[in-house]
Amino acid sequence: MFDMETLKQWVDAKLVRYVDYALVKWMKNEEPELADSVLPLLMSVSYSASLGQVCVDLQQWLNTPESYLGAFEGEDELSVELFNALHAWAADQTLSSVLNALLDSKVVASDFDSLAVQATPFVLVQRNGAALLYLRRYWQAEQTIVAGISQRLSRATSVSEDDIRELLGALFQEESEHTPDWQKIACGIAASNHFSIITGGPGTGKTTTVLKLLALLQGQRLKHQLPPLAIRLAAPTGKAAARLNESIAANLARLELPELGGIQPAELKQIIPTQVTTLHRLLRPKPNSRQFAHNKANPLVADIVVVDEASMIDIEMMASLFDGIEPDTRVILLGDKDQLASVEAGYVLGDLCRGAAEGKYTSHTAAWVQDVCHQAIPQTYIDDKGSTLNQVVCMLRHSYRFVEGGVIHQLASLVNQETEQEKLPLLKKIFAQSVLEAPNAPALRHLYQEQLPHTELTKEVRDLLVAGYGEYLDRVAEIPPLAAKEEAFDVWGKRVLEWHVSFQLLVAMRRGEWGLEGMNHRIEQLLLASGKLQSVAGLWYLGRPVMVTQNDYSVDLMNGDVGISLLYPVNGELKQRVIFSDGKGGVRWVLPSRLQSVETVFAMTVHKSQGSEFTHTAMLLPSQSSPILTKELIYTGITRSKKHFTLISGSQSVLEEAMNRKVERSSGLSLYIG
Numbered sequence: 001m002f003d004m005e006t007l008k009q010w011v012d013a014k015l016v017r018y019v020d021y022a023l024v025k026w027m028k029n030e031e032p033e034l035a036d037s038v039l040p041l042l043m044s045v046s047y048s049a050s051l052g053q054v055c056v057d058l059q060q061w062l063n064t065p066e067s068y069l070g071a072f073e074g075e076d077e078l079s080v081e082l083f084n085a086l087h088a089w090a091a092d093q094t095l096s097s098v099l100n101a102l103l104d105s106k107v108v109a110s111d112f113d114s115l116a117v118q119a120t121p122f123v124l125v126q127r128n129g130a131a132l133l134y135l136r137r138y139w140q141a142e143q144t145i146v147a148g149i150s151q152r153l154s155r156a157t158s159v160s161e162d163d164i165r166e167l168l169g170a171l172f173q174e175e176s177e178h179t180p181d182w183q184k185i186a187c188g189i190a191a192s193n194h195f196s197i198i199t200g201g202p203g204t205g206k207t208t209t210v211l212k213l214l215a216l217l218q219g220q221r222l223k224h225q226l227p228p229l230a231i232r233l234a235a236p237t238g239k240a241a242a243r244l245n246e247s248i249a250a251n252l253a254r255l256e257l258p259e260l261g262g263i264q265p266a267e268l269k270q271i272i273p274t275q276v277t278t279l280h281r282l283l284r285p286k287p288n289s290r291q292f293a294h295n296k297a298n299p300l301v302a303d304i305v306v307v308d309e310a311s312m313i314d315i316e317m318m319a320s321l322f323d324g325i326e327p328d329t330r331v332i333l334l335g336d337k338d339q340l341a342s343v344e345a346g347y348v349l350g351d352l353c354r355g356a357a358e359g360k361y362t363s364h365t366a367a368w369v370q371d372v373c374h375q376a377i378p379q380t381y382i383d384d385k386g387s388t389l390n391q392v393v394c395m396l397r398h399s400y401r402f403v404e405g406g407v408i409h410q411l412a413s414l415v416n417q418e419t420e421q422e423k424l425p426l427l428k429k430i431f432a433q434s435v436l437e438a439p440n441a442p443a444l445r446h447l448y449q450e451q452l453p454h455t456e457l458t459k460e461v462r463d464l465l466v467a468g469y470g471e472y473l474d475r476v477a478e479i480p481p482l483a484a485k486e487e488a489f490d491v492w493g494k495r496v497l498e499w500h501v502s503f504q505l506l507v508a509m510r511r512g513e514w515g516l517e518g519m520n521h522r523i524e525q526l527l528l529a530s531g532k533l534q535s536v537a538g539l540w541y542l543g544r545p546v547m548v549t550q551n552d553y554s555v556d557l558m559n560g561d562v563g564i565s566l567l568y569p570v571n572g573e574l575k576q577r578v579i580f581s582d583g584k585g586g587v588r589w590v591l592p593s594r595l596q597s598v599e600t601v602f603a604m605t606v607h608k609s610q611g612s613e614f615t616h617t618a619m620l621l622p623s624q625s626s627p628i629l630t631k632e633l634i635y636t637g638i639t640r641s642k643k644h645f646t647l648i649s650g651s652q653s654v655l656e657e658a659m660n661r662k663v664e665r666s667s668g669l670s671l672y673i674g
């Protein structure tokens with residue numbers, strides 16, 4: 001019933017892409033006896049990679065095949081017919097009948113058959129009762145990660161417990177504000193392992209902790225008169241790298257280091273690196289390819305690689321990282337496990353951190369922590385069934401940035417919770433509390449915006465956007481006279497960039513009137529009408545904010561970098577230039593014609609906002625239900641706010657539903673890493 005002719009209709013109904021259909025068509029040509037019954041499944045494994053899925057859990061696919069296909073609007077007859085046929089078919093199948101059909105074909109190999117998997121486009125993994133079907137490319141990437149982590153987990157470090165105990169004692173106060181001191185525990189665990197993860201929400205001290213960890217490791221080297229370690233710091237995007245650059249430098253300047261065994265703090269600080277690079281740059285991309293110069297044959301030489309914002313790393317990039325470093329390079333991942341997963345396939349940090357909230361430390365780990373870190377892990381976090389991986393994952397649990405218990409923090413925690421309780425009444429309470437706390441300028445606001453085709457923005461939303469973007473546009477208007485020195489333009493541009501992060505509207509969707517495209521247009525028109533923008537004619541009008549959408553090494557700009565279109569004096573004339581931060585406290589002016597891939601960013605997708613923070617963040621949630629509206633998306637949006645957060649929504653039920661929907665991505669990482 002699923003012949004190629006019928007499956008072609010799936011492309012017409014936008015359930016899959018043409019490329020997914022073409023793959024299956026090619027396989028059917030190569031192997032005519034390939035059972036028709038498995039064709040839809042193979043096609044949706046291919047399609048679901050575009051939804052971020054590394055593999056498909058076969059039982060889940062049989063239960064809800066639609067979650068692995070294109071958006072089902074339920075409107076056009078063709079989609080309804082195709083969905084009904086698929087559901088009827090899936091309901092008749094058992095997992096074992098599907099498994100048999102798959103394994104009978106030449107396009108699927110079991111991961112137990114190490115020779116066959118080298119040649120088939122699909123790989124089947126059956127472990128612990130789960131059956132996962134992968135495109136081979138992703139399975140291989142996962143295997144590289146599994147090997148990289150497992151091999152590090154089995155390796156003992158050269159830092160002795162006595163050294164760790166002594167240095168931790170010097171770096172952390174005996175009595176901490178919060179007990180246990182999770183930062184100290186994280187530092188101790190990471191110091192004694194070749195692979196570790198430090199996870200935590202915004203402001204929980206991930207950067208502070210990693211700096212103390214580096215101080216400990218470098219201090220240990222100096223103490224034994226050994227050469228300092230070669231440490232590399234990286235982040236997945238240019239924006240995240242620039243932010244970490246700033247926060248590392250600021251944190252290091254503030255960090256009060258003790259004298260460690262005769263080593264002066266200044267001496268120690270000198271060998272703690274502050275330069276953060278992007279992961280791409282670290283591994284050195286080969287021109288016009290997805291390959292890196294650093295690979296198994298030519299690994300990067302480093303003792304330690306620290307990667308921040310690790311939630312944004314997709315499965316293939318993570319595999320490239322493990323492939324591109326020496327086997328004994330220590331890897332430390334930092335990130336917020338609850339943030340949105342990468343846009344590309346994979347949910348690596350989230351997967352590795354399953355169990356982080358519960359701790360799952362064994363009694364053996366707890367005893368070690370007591371002995372070496374002098375901290376008692378509470379009984380609730382102890383579980384003797386915890387895996388080896390659980391033992392090296394450390395979650396920081398107190399936010400030092402938001403006042404503990406502050407309303408933004410409370411809101412983020414509420415969204416993050418997995419609970420049976422309705423969240424909406426609790427959410428309303430938090431918003432009401434914020435008004436009570438600061439009636440004139442509450443930290444939280446909730447605005448209603450109906451979102452039908454051609455609906456106007458409400459006055460409140462218009463006022464919010466004009467006031468929000470007006471902050472930096474007023475600075476744009478303070479353009480120096482043509483005769484002013486170039487430095488005056490640098491100062492002006494820097495001020496514009498600084499004010500630009502005072503407000504940002506985030507949207508969930510890219511397309512449509514209420515997505516990125518529609519909202520950018522609306523905001524341009526609104527700012528024009530309000531006089532904040534003088535013109536929106538031409539591409540490079542004065543004040544246009546743009547985001548780089550692809551890494552561009554020729555101009556040293558990375559995906560996610562944000563710049564503003566301004567004017568700069570060249571040979572006695574003001575010329576269009578786009579200003580960007582140089583990541584070191586200065587600015588760079590770039591010719592617009594050199595920017596290959598940019599888009600206007602009055603509205604920014606929540607995905608692209610990862611790694612950024614704004615004084616005031618507003619988030620527009622659609623009034624139509626959609627599988628992309630998840631608690632991770634809302635959490636990520638809220639936690640971009642430093643002081644104020646405004647939620648703009650159009651439907652209470654969609655909001656409640658979104659706060660309870662989790663990103664579901666299957667993976668075999670936890671099946672392979674014990």
Ligand SMILES: Nc1ncnc2c1ncn2[C@@H]1O[C@H](COP(=O)(O)OP(=O)(O)OP(=O)(O)O)[C@@H](O)[C@H]1O
Binds near residue numbers: 204
């Ligand atoms: N143990 C602590 N006691 C007091 N202040 C702390 C402590 N740890 C961190 N802080 C402060 O809290 C703020 C946030 O810390 P830090 O930048 O290390 O967090 P983070 O988790 O890296 O944040 P993010 O990733 O959200 O930028 C900093 O100002 C830092 O000095």
